[in-house]
Structure formats: C-alpha cells, structure tokens
Amino acid sequence: MKARMLATYVALPVLAIAAVSVEAHAADFDWMKFKGKTVTFLANNNPVSQALLTYKADFEKLTGMTLKVDSYQEQQMRQRLVTVMNANSDEVDAFMTLPSREGEQFAASGWYADLTAMSKGAVAKEYDPGGLSQALLKAATFGGKLTSMPMNIEGPILYYRTDIFKKCGLEAPKTIKEVEAAAEKIKSCDSAVTPFVSRGLKPAVAYTFSNMLHNIGGSYIANGKSSLCSAKSKEALDTYSRLLRDFGPPGVVNYSFQQISALYRSGRAAMAFESSNELRTVMDGGARLKDTGLLPFPAGEAGQVPTTIGWGMAVSSHSKQPDAAWYFVQWATSPEVQKKMALQGIAPPRPSVANDPEYRKWIDEEPVRKEWQAALDVLATKGSSEVGYPIVANPQSREFIGQAVQDLILKQKSLDQACADADRELDALIAQK
C-alpha cells in the first residue's frame, strides 16, 4: 500500500512538534522520578532484546526502578500477551511489538497506550525523539496515535557467496532475472551447493515474498479486493516459488530463518535471501566473513522496494504505571543505548547513531559489515513496511500467502488455482471488520 511506503528520515509534522516541545520539558526531567517502582517488561527473546538487556543494570542504576523481565520466544510472547490483554491485566507494563504484523490488530483492540503525549511530555534532554527513523515512527502510528518507539531497523537482504560467483564467472545480480540466471548457472557450475534459499515455511513466507512482490510491481490489495491474481502478483508468486522449487534445498517448505542461516553458514548455499538481523548468526564462527557479499534484494520491473520493518517498544494500555513504563521505553530507545546495541550488530533506527564515529569504525573493520550497512541504508530510504495484508487480520493473511507459495513449490495447484484460492480466503479476511 502506497500510504505505508516508507520514506525514511522525512519528518512527520506530529513529531516535529514533539521535538520542539521536548525542549520545554527536558529541563524538568528527572530519571529518578519513579525510584522504587517495578516495571514489568514482556520481551521477545531475540537478538534485539538480548542486546538491550545486557544493559538492564544500567537502567536500574539510572532510575532506581526495578526491571522485571518476562522473556519468551516470539510466538510464546504473543500468546502470553493475548492472555494478559484479554484479561485486562496490568501484569505487563511494557512489551515488544512488531507494528508491521500486529500493529493494526493491537491498535484496534486498544492494547497500546498512546505514546504521542508521552513522547512530547516527560522526555530527557538527550532522548531526541525526532532523531528516530520517521518512517518507522509513521509505521507505528495508527489512527493518529503513536503506539511504539522503534528499537531497530531490519529487512530481508541477499547474502551471496563471492567465491562461488567468481568461480562460476558471475557478477553480483542487479535484477531478479539475474538472480534466477545466476542460480541456473550455479546449479551446473557447482552442484555441491544449493543455488538459492529463502523462506518457504507457510507463516514465514510473507516476510521475504513481500519484497519480491513489491519489486515486481504487484500489490496485495487493489480496489478493496485481494489481488494475488493480478498479472504482476502472479508473476511474483511464480518467480518466488520457481526459485525455491528449482534452485532451493529439498524440504524448503519447512525453511525459516534458522534453517536458512544454518545452511548458508555451513557453506552449502550460494545465495540466501534472509533478514539483515541474521548477520551475526551467519557470521558466527567466521567461516563466511571473507566470502560473503550483501545486497538489498535486486530490482524488479518496479525497481527496488525493500521490506523494512523494526521491533518497537510499547506501553500496555492496562498498565497502572504507564509513566514509569514510558521511562523504560525512553531509556531503551535512547541514542546512548541504541549506540551500544548497534555495536553488538543491532541495526540502529537512528541516523545519528548510524553515523556515529565509533559505530562507523566498527562497520569499517570488515568489508561485509560495510555492505550490510549500505544495504540497510537502502532499506531505510526505499523500504516498505507492508508485510502481508495491511488489515487487522494481518497474521492470518500471511497464512494464505504462504499457502499459495507452498502450493506452487509442491506443485499441488496451478498458478491460477493457487492465487484464486488465496484471493477467495483473503477477500473474506478483508471484509472482516
């Protein structure tokens, strides 16, 4: 959806006002205001929260508050959140959220506290809310309410083996057609490796497929109806599933980020289209450090429209101490903490941190980090946060996208049948209010 297209660092009027009004309140700001209170944080146990919680003691020392961390894997975290929120419980004060996935749904359910006023009011001088990625703030704004503050910036990028490309006489691909041509050549040139791998697991497909769809020029919704059967969307479905079927690993329909990273890291894949967040995992052990190139996913007929999302930190609408929770959110998304997280490989959602000399020095230490940051810069400037359908039932919509792709990978349906079946189910979801 064009309205959700990100144009990072283009200031939103609301936040420009916020930035101005911050000055007035910053002088009165006292980090110790809620000393003695306990804030409960529901965390997704991923690299972002792991990096953040390294500095938990710093928060407690700075504020005199106790931070109680309730940490689960992503799916279990949402399960816990649904239970807590449906019970109108105040057990959770702050939680991690993915606006691109559940933003519409949680906002419509009234689970997010409105951070618009908080980000204007009790703000430390050094916080600088205007310095956060405006595009990600916009993606976290629903019905005019700011629902979360960005913790990181991420999106799928293409990891490719420079040594295999060189051996096979290939250049880095510039277009989707060149990706397919490279996969074809690698298949005959080096039969020991999987030419191309990306997500095939049903609920995970939308993350990478959306990038392909947007690059080719397709869209999820046209005139209020699901449009997977439009010419461009069909081309995207066909290309994505063909790449995985003809050049992917056996069993790719069960592949998500864990399997993809493991396959690429072990040296058994020539190209992997996977999250920028996986850099640390892929480089673990150092085997891929010197033979990997990184790119935003190559252009299609509509150019490059990378998928760009980020985890956000939200305050629960049922919290009995939203102001204390906001202090935690503010600390967690402050320039100082985000710089420390960036040095652990968590891409910062602040241009000021991305340009920080210390961070730049870390980036410059390895060519692969430079390429990673260059790809992230493209994601930040050209990205779209549309992953799946921009509707309340977004998580369910991802199932049907994944089903269509799997039907094609497994050759269980024709292209026309797969997209028509998906469109029928998705139209019913779109019609739900």
Added chain:
Amino acid sequence: MSDTAATLTQDRQKLEMSALSAPAVIFTVGMIAFPVVYTIWLGFQNFSSTGKQSFAGLANYSKLVSDVEFWHGLWVTIALYVLSLVLQLVFGVWLALVLFHAKRLPGIVRSLFISPFMMPPVVAGMMWLVILDPSLGAANYILQSLGLPPSDWLASPTWVIPTVALIDSWQWTPYVALIVLGGLQSLPSSVYEAAQIDGASAFKTFQRITLPLLLPTIVTAAILRSVDLLRFFDIIYITTQGGPGNASNTLNIYGFRVGFEFFNIGYASALMLTLTAIVFGAVLAFNRLRGAVAW
C-alpha cells in the same frame, strides 16, 4: 457409653473431618471445574479480530460443520492417532518381551531402551528436526550412503504424517513397553508350566496364553496413549507447525492457531471442546473394551 451417644460422637467426628478437608476439596474441584466451565462459556462467545466480544449462541459449533480446516484437522488427528497407536502397541509389546526374556541384559542397556520417553518432547522434536533435515540431516546421509534415494521427510505432504508418527513412536514405545513389562511380570507361571508340559511351541504359547492374558494391560496402555495422541501438539509444533501446507495440521494445532495467532478465542474453545469430546469418546470405548477382555 450408650449406642446413641456413640453414634452422635461418630457423626460429629465425620462432620469435623468433612469441615477440615472441605477447603482442600473445594480448591481442587474449583481448579478442575473453573477452566472447563470457562472454556464452555468461551465457546458460546464470538471474539472479533480486535478482541471485541459478543454472545454467539451455537454459531461457533455450527461453523465447525462447514469448516474444511476442521474436517481436515480431524482426519489428520485420526490418521496420526491410529498409525502411532498401532506402531507403539506392536513395538511396545515386542520390546517388553525382549526385556522380559533377556534377563542378563545390563541395567545400563535397559535404561537406554526406555530413556526416550524421559526426554522432553520439545527436545525430541528439535533433535529429529535436525536429523531429518533433507539437506543437512544425518537420515538422508545414511540413506545415500546405502545407495538409497533421499527423502523429504517432514517436508513432504505425503510422508509427513508417517514421519511424525515414527518420531512419536520412537519416544513413547518404551513407555508402552514398561507398562506391558509390568503386566508380563505379573502373569501366573503355572499356566506356562502347563503349556510346557503339553509341548506348546513358543509362538503358540505367546498366541494362546501371553497375548490374551496381556490384553487388559495392553488396553490400559492404549488408553493412556490415546489421551496423548489425540491431543498431539508439541512435536508437530516444533517440527512442521502443521505443514507443509496443512498436511500435519491436527485439531490441536489448528485450535492453537485460531486462538493464539488469529485471536478467535471463542471458535478455538469450540474446537478444543470438540476435541475433548473425541478424547472422552475414545477413552470410554477403550474402557468398555478393557471390561470385555478382563480375566
């Protein structure tokens, strides 16, 4: 003390004992009853995607009838149940016989035989996910080393149910074997001595004596495994999440997704209550069978 006075004292003691145990009984009954009653109530509610709630009457149950995913989930659940139960009972009895007759088997070997079911299902699922990975796993490496073609295992819509049944059977066959072993050890030796005197072969002894006498024990094992197998969740959740496509989407997995991923708690409750009814039905059927084969 007169009889009347003694009766009054006994009644008073009973009353006192009842009063003392009442809090524990009320708490236990409440802990069991509340979730069930609450789920029944949820089954009559409609929750929109945004969590808004309204009374739905029987709408959630009538939706089941026309829900293709429900019928598919029921088929997957039953297929997985039948296949796993047969495998576990057959191999469980066989393993029990091996352990029963191999009396000199060292304790460590016996422990190894029964160790899989002590492993958390999540760990077992993760382990098999790695072993059965079509690209990196040991299973295909072994097949190819033997000159056999590789398999897609959990990634094949055709093979996913047999593969999951094999994983579950690997884990739970020893549990069935332990139950059957207990039954074997309690069989009367006089019957075997009589059979030996009559010159019955080992197979005939097993067919005509051991198996009929073991049937009540085997049915007990079948009841215990039925309850778990019809609620199949953890290994599928770890290995396939119901895929590829919907090929391993059991009712339990489907209900979980409807409730906790799509937030339709009302419909998920209706699904889970239907599954509970199926489990009860299976247990009742096996109980009747146990009554019929008791000796």
